[in-house]
Structures are given as C-alpha cells and as structure tokens.
Amino acid sequence: MVEVNPNLQLRAEVKNLSFSYSTEKKVLNSVSMPIYDTKVTALIGPSGCGKTTLLRCFNRMHDLYKVKEYQGEITLYPEQMNILSKDIDPIEVRMRIGMVFQKPNPFPKTIFENVVYGLRVRGVKKTSFIQERCEKALQQAGLWDEVKDRLNSSAQMLSGGQQQRLCIARALATEPEVLLLDEPTSALDPISTAHVEELIIELKKDVTIVIVTHNLHQAARVSDYTAFMYLGDLIEYGPTTKIFTNPADKRTESYITGRFG
Amino acid sequence: MANTAKKTSKLSTFTSANHPVRRMRRFREMMIELVLFLAAASSVLVTVGIVWILVSESLPFFQTVSLVEFLTETQWTPLFAEPKYGILPLVCGTLLTTFVALLVAIPLGTISATFLSEYTNSTVREIVKPVLELLAAVPTVVYGYFALIFVTPLLQKIIPDLSGFNVLSAGLVIGIMIIPYISSLAEDAMRSVPGYLREGSFAMGASRFQTSFRVVIPAAFSGITSAYILGISRAIGETMVVAIAAGMQPNFTLNPLQPAETITAYIVQVSMGDLPHGSIGYQSIYVAGLTLLVMTLMFNVIGYYLKKKYRESY
Numbered sequence: 001m002v003e004v005n006p007n008l009q010l011r012a013e014v015k016n017l018s019f020s021y022s023t024e025k026k027v028l029n030s031v032s033m034p035i036y037d038t039k040v041t042a043l044i045g046p047s048g049c050g051k052t053t054l055l056r057c058f059n060r061m062h063d064l065y066k067v068k069e070y071q072g073e074i075t076l077y078p079e080q081m082n083i084l085s086k087d088i089d090p091i092e093v094r095m096r097i098g099m100v101f102q103k104p105n106p107f108p109k110t111i112f113e114n115v116v117y118g119l120r121v122r123g124v125k126k127t128s129f130i131q132e133r134c135e136k137a138l139q140q141a142g143l144w145d146e147v148k149d150r151l152n153s154s155a156q157m158l159s160g161g162q163q164q165r166l167c168i169a170r171a172l173a174t175e176p177e178v179l180l181l182d183e184p185t186s187a188l189d190p191i192s193t194a195h196v197e198e199l200i201i202e203l204k205k206d207v208t209i210v211i212v213t214h215n216l217h218q219a220a221r222v223s224d225y226t227a228f229m230y231l232g233d234l235i236e237y238g239p240t241t242k243i244f245t246n247p248a249d250k251r252t253e254s255y256i257t258g259r260f261g
Numbered sequence: 262m263a264n265t266a267k268k269t270s271k272l273s274t275f276t277s278a279n280h281p282v283r284r285m286r287r288f289r290e291m292m293i294e295l296v297l298f299l300a301a302a303s304s305v306l307v308t309v310g311i312v313w314i315l316v317s318e319s320l321p322f323f324q325t326v327s328l329v330e331f332l333t334e335t336q337w338t339p340l341f342a343e344p345k346y347g348i349l350p351l352v353c354g355t356l357l358t359t360f361v362a363l364l365v366a367i368p369l370g371t372i373s374a375t376f377l378s379e380y381t382n383s384t385v386r387e388i389v390k391p392v393l394e395l396l397a398a399v400p401t402v403v404y405g406y407f408a409l410i411f412v413t414p415l416l417q418k419i420i421p422d423l424s425g426f427n428v429l430s431a432g433l434v435i436g437i438m439i440i441p442y443i444s445s446l447a448e449d450a451m452r453s454v455p456g457y458l459r460e461g462s463f464a465m466g467a468s469r470f471q472t473s474f475r476v477v478i479p480a481a482f483s484g485i486t487s488a489y490i491l492g493i494s495r496a497i498g499e500t501m502v503v504a505i506a507a508g509m510q511p512n513f514t515l516n517p518l519q520p521a522e523t524i525t526a527y528i529v530q531v532s533m534g535d536l537p538h539g540s541i542g543y544q545s546i547y548v549a550g551l552t553l554l555v556m557t558l559m560f561n562v563i564g565y566y567l568k569k570k571y572r573e574s575y
Contacts, residue, residue: 059464061460061463061464064459064460064463066382091466091467091468092466094463094464094465094466095466098464098465099464101457101460101461101464103457105457105458105460105461106461107458107461107462107475107476107479107480108458108476108479108480109479117462117465117467117475118465118466120475121462121465121466121467121468121471121475122466167461170465171464171465174465174466
C-alpha cells in the first residue's frame with residue numbers, strides 16, 4: 001500500500017483502480033497512488049503493463065470506445081471529485097486535464113488555430129484574449145520564437161519535434177490542472193527529445209504532470225515520483241531517486257537495471 | 262534426382278542475348294506489355310473518339326449558326342419553322358436543376374456521412390448503409406414518375422401556383438437520388454481520417470459534434486470534395502427524371518417553379534424523333550452534347566483544383 005506524504009499537496013489520488021477492456025482480462029489491478037501537485041510523476045514498466053491504460057483513465061479516454069467499467073476512483077483535488085464517476089461528464093474532465101500523445105497529432109489547421117483549438121471548443125470569443133493565450137502557450141512550449149512569424153501557415157509544415165511542442169502548447173493554452181504525457185518523445189530525435197524534457201522540467205512549476213515513458217533515463221531525469229507497473233499491478237511507487245537507487249522490490253530492481261522489459 | 266540437377270543447372274546458366282530462350286522470353290514480355298497497353302489505351306481512345314465525333318459533328322452547325330448567337334440568344338427552338346439556336350435556356354435549365362438537387366443532396370449527404378462515420382457503431386452502420394445505397398439502385402425512370410406523380414402534387418399543396426411540370430420537384434428528386442453517392446464517398450473519406458486526430462480533439466474537451474465539424478470534416482475535405490463533384494456530375498447528366506417531370510420546355514428562367522428543359526432532356530426529346538442525318542436539328546444534338554461535356558469538364562477541373570488546394574497530409 002502506498003503511503004501518502006502529508007507534507008505535499010495532492011492534486012489527484014488513484015484509489016483501488018481496476019480496469020479491463022474485455023470481460024476476462026484485467027489490465028489494471030487495484031492500483032492506488034497519489035499524484036502530487038506541481039510534481040512530475042512517471043509511470044514506467046514493460047510493454048503491456050497497463051501504464052498507458054492508467055494514463056488514459058485520468059481523462060476518460062476509454063469512454064470514447066465501447067465503454068468498460070471503471071472500478072475504483074480517481075479523486076481530483078481540491079474539490080475531491082471522483083472523475084471516474086458516471087455522473088461526471090467526460091468532457092468536463094478533459095477540459096481540466098490536458099493530454100499529449102505519443103505521435104504528434106496536430107490538426108490540419110494553421111499553427112494559430114491548433115493552439116487555440118481548446119479555447120474555440122470552449123466557446124471563447126474575445127480575440128485579444130485568444131491571441132494572448134496563444135502567445136503565452138507557445139512561449140511556455142518553447143516554440144514562440146520559431147513560429148511567431150508564421151502563425152498562419154499550416155501546422156503540418158513543422159518538424160516532428162516542433163509538432164510535438166505545438167501539441168504541448170495546444171494542451172497548455174487552456175491552462176489544464178493536470179497534463180498527461182503519453183510517451184511524448186518516443187517519435188522524436190534526441191535533440192527534440194532533450195528540448196521536450198527541458199520543457200517538462202520548466203512546466204512543472206505551474207502544472208502537475210503525469211508522464212508515461214519507456215525511456216528509463218528520461219524518467220530519472222524529469223520525474224519527481226516514479227511508479228513501476230508490471231502486468232497491471234503497481235509494484236512500487238516512491239520518490240524517483242529512491243526507485244532508481246534503492247528499489248524495495250526485486251522486480252523493480254530487475255527492470256531498472258535492464259534485466260527484463 | 263539427376264533430372265532435377267540438370268534442370269537447375271540449365272536455369273542457372275547465363276545465356277547469350279540471342280539465345281532462343283531469351284528471345285522467347287523477351288517476346289512474351291513484349292506481348293504482355295502490348296496487351297496491357299491496349300487495355301489501358303482503350304478507355305482513352307473511346308474518350309478521344311467521343312470528343313472527336315462531338316466536335317466534328319458540331320462544326321457544320323457553327324457554319325450556319327454563329328457562336329455569338331449560340332451563346333447569347335435566349336431561345337432554343339431548332340425544330341420550329343423559324344428556328345432559334347440559343348443554348349442559354351438549356352444551360353439555365355441544367356444548372357437550375359443541378360442547383361436544386363445539390364441544395365438537397367449536399368447537406369443531407371454530408372450529414373448522413375457524418376452520422377455514419379462519427380456517431381454510429383458498426384452494427385447500425387451495417388444496416389443503415391446498404392439501405393441508403395439502395396436509393397442508388399432504384400431505376401431513374403421510377404424516380405421520374407415519383408417526381409411527377411407524387412412530389413409535384415405534394416408541393417402543389419404548399420405552392421398552389423406550381424406548374425404540373427417544374428424544375429423544383431425534378432431537382433428535389435434528383436437530390437434524393439444522389440444522396441447515396443455523396444454520403445457513401447464522404448463517409449469513406451471521413452472514416453479514413455486517422456483516429457489519433459479524433460483523440461487529440463476529444464482530449465481537448467471537444468464534443469463529438471465539434472470533433473466532427475472542426476477536425477474530421479476539414480481533414481477529409483479533399484475526399485468530400487470528390488464526393489460533391491461526383492454528385493454534381495450525376496445531377497448534370499441526369500436525364501430521365503428531368504425528361505419526365507420538368508416539362509421539356511426550354512424556358513430561359515431561373516424560377517424553379519416553372520417548367521424547363523435540360524440539355525440531356527433535349528437530347529432525349531430530339532433523338533426520339535426521326536431527324537434526317539446531316540440536318541441542323543440532327544447537328545444540334547451533338548452541339549448540346551458537346552456543351553454538356555464542357556460543363557462537366559469544367560466542374561471536374563474546379564474539383565481537381567479544390568482537391569489539390571485542400572489536400573491535407575496527416
């Protein structure tokens with residue numbers, strides 16, 4: 001059982017979360033862990049361990065497909081609302097929790113329209129506000145200087161790394177409380193990856209980040225807390241330094257030293 | 262065993278360029294290439310042939326009637342004692358019917374495509390889609406009588422001074438007829454928009470409606486344009502419905518409540534009579550056909566440029 005550190009502010013808490021796509025096999029098996037405010041939490045583990053599935057529970061992405069039952073809770077602080085509850089509209093959840101995907105997925109629109117998409121969807125009309133937010137988000141994503149002269153050209157013209165930072169800017173423009181990153185650098189070259197990692201460290205001042213990554217070095221570099229998952233179970237959760245230097249569980253140790261996974 | 266070894270050695274031997282085996286092989290390749298070329302060329306040749314006949318049969322017409330008269334005269338009465346040869350009434354009738362048809366087919370086709378692609382699960386889609394496509398299987402002559410006997414009287418209850426033959430009901434029915442063409446192609450285009458774009462939109466807090474209209478449709482625009490162009494071509498070329506329900510009277514009007522005649526309907530009307538070969542009435546069929554070809558070609562060119570301009574890579 002994971003102890004919650006009382007000295008830190010909670011942003012979300014996963015409580016006994018189980019989830020399955022089909023009836024037989026459980027993909028998540030009673031996972032419990034805290035997500036601390038303005039910290040980076042990394043989810044690591046071998047392929048098929050359920051880390052992406054867990055991440056996609058946070059913004060109810062599973063609701064888009066033939067709905068499966070969520071069992072357990074994800075409590076969002078400060079108001080302590082269970083975002084998995086049937087009474088909660090997934091759209092409201094997604095308005096507060098942003099997500100960046102593995103593959104950069106800019107919309108076939110201009111750079112500007114990509115960044116302000118969330119605002120348009122929310123019905124924001126005020127042009128000055130929209131422009132202000134666009135600039136701020138692009139600056140936060142470290143992309144402003146590269147694209148400020150061509151905001152009206154197509155987002156497809158950007159390189160892969162720029163597209164991914166554009167997707168981060170798009171998620172940031174609506175000032176989400178939690179930002180979910182699903183292997184955000186797996187499709188990028190090393191330089192773009194370094195860019196995005198610097199960005200994550202910069203961003204955690206303002207926003208809580210949950211990142212799924214296959215790259216253990218990345219988890220060690222950017223995260224404050226790490227959760228190691230294996231076959232749907234949360235094996236170990238703790239401060240990143242502890243997980244990487246002094247893991248309590250044998251399986252965690254084997255995984256981070258590269259003996260399997 | 263010995264046999265196999267012999268064969269293998271024969272296959273692996275390099276032969277000179279003039280060796281009979283290689284000559285035979287070259288000949289066979291050439292024959293295959295020729296057959297493939299002829300198959301591909303046949304459709305091109307037929308098209309060229311059609312254009313050639315249309316143009317060559319139209320040329321004598323323009324020796325009698327000047328191009329200026331043809332394009333500016335507002336009456337089309339080639340079979341009257343005092344013939345007038347202005348294509349405008351026919352072009353007008355064609356464009357007007359097409360316009361009415363598209364007013365029905367584009368919104369309904371796009372909406373049903375959106376519904377099928379974005380809102381339903383596969384079970385519903387598997388039932389609805391074939392039913393919708395059945396609309397395309399109904400013979401056009403049935404649609405013609407449907408327009409004349411059912412739609413027109415219905416419309417006359419709402420618009421009392423609607424004439425018995427009119428563009429409106431013909432256009433509406435053509436519109437219904439081409440819905441499946443538009444919806445089917447548009448749906449294919451929308452379904453081929455990759456799922457990660459949809460997920461990206463949903464993750465931003467967009468509703469299904471916003472995702473469909475702000476992301477999926479713009480991303481599929483190029484394919485949707487092709488669907489519209491096909492619909493336009495079908496509407497322009499449609500003959501039976503207009504021949505039956507629109508009245509075959511070449512009126513130079515933009516009022517859809519009036520009877521009118523389209524280019525296709527004129528061709529049907531005149532082809533059924535017994536015109537002497539080489540007479541000007543006979544030639545006018547070819548001229549009408551040529552005009553129709555130019556019109557559809559124009560729409561195809563416009564569609565081609567729209568498609569190219571809005572082609573999205575994702």
